[in-house]
Amino acid sequence: MVEVTGLARDTLAVLQSTNWPATHWPHLLAVYVEQPGSQPLPMLGEHQVHGASLRFVPAFPLEPGLRYRAVFDIGQLPGTSSAAAGRVTSVLQVPVRPERATTTVTQVYPSADVVPENLLKFYVHFSAPMSRGNIYEHIRLLNEANQPVELPFLELAEELWSPDMMRLTLFIDPGRIKREVKPLEEVGPALVNGRRFALLISGSWKDANGSRMKQAFVKRFTVGPPDRDPPDPRRWAYQAPPIRTREPLAVDFGEPMDSALALRMIHVVDAAGRPVPGQPFLVERERLWKFLPVHAWKAGRYALVVESIIEDLAGNNLGRPFEVEIGGNSTPQTEPGNTRLPFELR
Incomplete structure (x- = not known):
């Protein structure tokens, strides 16, 4: 004015x-x-x-x-x-406002220090909403010599942001994972068993307010053997909570799982099939799932319902390896659909 x-x-x-x-x-x-x-x-x-x-x-x-x-x-x-x-x-x-660089990367999943050679994706979480567009200019996958890995990511035109623009899903190019496809045969895998890598998030990336990030972020990790076995909930270990308490129900997957899907695709229901209100959370590098109920547990029958699209770090679903659609020789070990695992509290 x-x-x-x-x-x-x-x-x-x-x-x-x-x-x-x-x-x-x-x-x-x-x-x-x-x-x-x-x-x-x-x-x-x-x-x-x-x-x-x-x-x-x-x-x-x-x-x-x-x-x-x-x-x-x-x-x-x-x-x-x-x-x-x-x-x-x-x-x-009008004076130019000094740029306030406050946004940071708060977490990268998987958080484990060792990931499978056929890791499917990363989730990058930010402390504030980020800007859309040109994300691949700000992300690098570096090998042991600190050299960029050539075209490691599936560069989608439609970037995979959460609605609040605070979580980015970053896929490894499936052509660098699946066997018997040209990118893997010609360029080789993006990640190599036994080698060390680093995911670098540039500090020049701008948030939704147009300010640069406070600092760059590096996640260093080692690559282990590929994982081609589908997760099997029947092999998971369970720790039942005592009744009349709000202690969490605990499930040990035996391996790290996809963090976003593990929080959304596992439910606790009562004997009538009604959802038990509560909050799931992950610990132990996404290997352990816990459920904290809103109200104290009552004696009775319950069930853990696991949706079939839950994934491990390599993208294997329940009864379906990630490579089944390419190889054609894999047979699902279980019927598609949700897995229901009953348990009783006394």
């Missing part, structure tokens, strides 16, 4: 009651955007008489760092004689 003060009360009263067309007001007070090497551009906006001042309210906010020129033509005031005519000019500039 640009404001002219010091005008006489009578003048302000006349301006407030005048029926000038909108095209006449800029002759009295105009604001221009000044750009080097070009003519000043008049700004669109609304003129208002407010209290003891005349105001120009721009249609769009003044931009930090841009230079503006306000021109007030006294000769255009009602009842002003030509002898009193003259122009008052003021150059304005």
Whole structure:
């Protein structure tokens, strides 16, 4: 907003009651955007008489760092004689706000120090919403020599962000994982068993406010053998909680699982099939799933319902290895569908 003060009360009263067309007001007070090497551009906006001042309210906010020129033509005031005519000019500039770099990477999943050679994806969590677009310019997979791995990621046009823009899903190119496909045969795997790698998130990445990240982030890890065995809930270990307590139900997967899916695809239901209200969480590097109930456990029958699309770190589903659609020789070990695992508390 640009404001002219010091005008006489009578003048302000006349301006407030005048029926000038909108095209006449800029002759009295105009604001221009000044750009080097070009003519000043008049700004669109609304003129208002407010209290003891005349105001120009721009249609769009003044931009930090841009230079503006306000021109007030006294000769255009009602009842002003030509002898009193003259122009008052003021150059304005909104100061550039110092950039506050506060956004950080809070976690990368899997959090384990050792991942399978056929790892399917990473989840990158941020402390604040991030900007969309050109994400692969800010992410590098480095080998033991700190050299970038060539095209390790599946570079999708539609980036896989959570609705709040605080979690990015980053897929390893499946062509670098599945056997008997050209990218793997010609370029080799993105990750190699027995080698060390690092996932580097650049500090130049900007958040949703246009500010750079506070710092870069590096996740270092070692690659283990490939995992081609589907998870089997019947082999999981369970620790039942005592009744009349809110101690968590614990499930040991025997291996790290996909963090996002493990939190969404496992449910606890009562004997009537109703969901038990509570909060799941993961510990021990996504190897251990726990469920904290809202209310104390009661004696009775319950069941753990595991949806078939839950995955381990290599993308293997229940009864279905990740490579089954390519190889064609694998046979699912269980029927597709949810797995129901009953248990009783006494």
